[in-house]
Amino acid sequence: MAEIQTKKITIEKSQTSKINDVDFENLMFGRVFTDHMFVCDFEDGKWQNPKIMPYQPLTIEPSARVFHYGQAVFEGMKAYKDENGQIFLFRPDENYKRINKSAARLAIPEFPESYFFEGMETLLKLDREWIKPGVGNSLYIRPFVIATEPAISASPAEAYRFMIICSPAKAYYNAPVRVLFAEKFSRSADGGVGFAKAAGNYAAQFYPTSLAQKKGFQQIIWTDASTHEYLEEAGTMNIFFRVGDKLITAPNNDRILDGVTRKSVIQLAEDLGIECEVRRVSVKEIKAAAKNGSLKEIFGAGTAAVISQVSAFEHAGEVFEMPEIENNYASLFKKSLMHIQHNLSEDKHGWRHEIK
Ligand code: COI
Numbered sequence: 001m002a003e004i005q006t007k008k009i010t011i012e013k014s015q016t017s018k019i020n021d022v023d024f025e026n027l028m029f030g031r032v033f034t035d036h037m038f039v040c041d042f043e044d045g046k047w048q049n050p051k052i053m054p055y056q057p058l059t060i061e062p063s064a065r066v067f068h069y070g071q072a073v074f075e076g077m078k079a080y081k082d083e084n085g086q087i088f089l090f091r092p093d094e095n096y097k098r099i100n101k102s103a104a105r106l107a108i109p110e111f112p113e114s115y116f117f118e119g120m121e122t123l124l125k126l127d128r129e130w131i132k133p134g135v136g137n138s139l140y141i142r143p144f145v146i147a148t149e150p151a152i153s154a155s156p157a158e159a160y161r162f163m164i165i166c167s168p169a170k171a172y173y174n175a176p177v178r179v180l181f182a183e184k185f186s187r188s189a190d191g192g193v194g195f196a197k198a199a200g201n202y203a204a205q206f207y208p209t210s211l212a213q214k215k216g217f218q219q220i221i222w223t224d225a226s227t228h229e230y231l232e233e234a235g236t237m238n239i240f241f242r243v244g245d246k247l248i249t250a251p252n253n254d255r256i257l258d259g260v261t262r263k264s265v266i267q268l269a270e271d272l273g274i275e276c277e278v279r280r281v282s283v284k285e286i287k288a289a290a291k292n293g294s295l296k297e298i299f300g301a302g303t304a305a306v307i308s309q310v311s312a313f314e315h316a317g318e319v320f321e322m323p324e325i326e327n328n329y330a331s332l333f334k335k336s337l338m339h340i341q342h343n344l345s346e347d348k349h350g351w352r353h354e355i356k
Helices: 065-069 092-105 113-126 199-214 260-272 283-292 329-341
Strands: 003-005 010-012 036-043 046-054 072-074 077-081 087-090 138-147 160-169 177-181 219-223 230-233 238-243 246-249 276-278 295-302 306-315 318-321 352-355
Touching (some): 046 113, 072 092, 072 199, 087 329, 092 113, 113 352, 199 219, 238 283, 260 306, 283 318, 295 329, 306 329
Antiparallel strands (some): 036 160, 087 352, 138 160, 295 306
């Protein structure tokens, strides 16, 4: 197969494309992947041999540490195309910083910035047909790192693989979500890995979330592990509460993911003159606000989920249905974000990153 060399990256192009088999109007999140993937290995103490190749299965020894100890971190990003065919990323520098923050916590070596950006941009240019224009369309990008060293002693690996795979995406949640406030299980604890995009943080939510789903709630809003009195995040998204005209969201700490959409919403709120308090949010105050009618909205913010409205919440056996609010903040932030992402409005904070 013909190999091309960019400044740093070897490219092996796929001979055929799967794109004509894809129904872009009916995508389920994360099921279909583009024609190529980016791969770079850490061996002999350095990241080397960055390569783009056809999307394909991996051959990894069963003793690789990722399978035994979950030494793995990831990121979630999106690429957008405007009506002129220009491609944009949204605040990718934040994802680059965060994957290395997550990596450091899991004793994974830092990934070089030039490989991260050149790998991603080259991959996106190669698979550009997979990015469809139009608000609501995007290409979800999943950079991740796994420990590949074949050794099962419980210590950090000496070999890793960094990869980027991409999947065309529409909405993550197709409708407002019903959530349960956590009373027993916890997602993260002080001094733990809650702030990191560690693979295991997500796996650990699957069982409690499946119990919630049996009760008719799609997601859990996690509370602090020690008292279960303060609302923290939803696992796939950070969470915002609108009480009266004011927004409230939990502060970042070592239990909560430092969400890029979260910090963008906080900035947009400031731009729009909406008061946003970043402070601990108690279950008690949210239930009291729901009872006295001042709780107007709850919504989640995340890369995959964008902005997702919460239609009801449950706590201690009480179910609260959220009111339907006209001109709600959730729709306002969703539209503002998407318009910036799709090059339809002014980008006053320099969040768009064009792929040239
Ligand atoms: C993202 O929003 O990018 C995430 O990583 C959440 C994931 C569970 C889809």
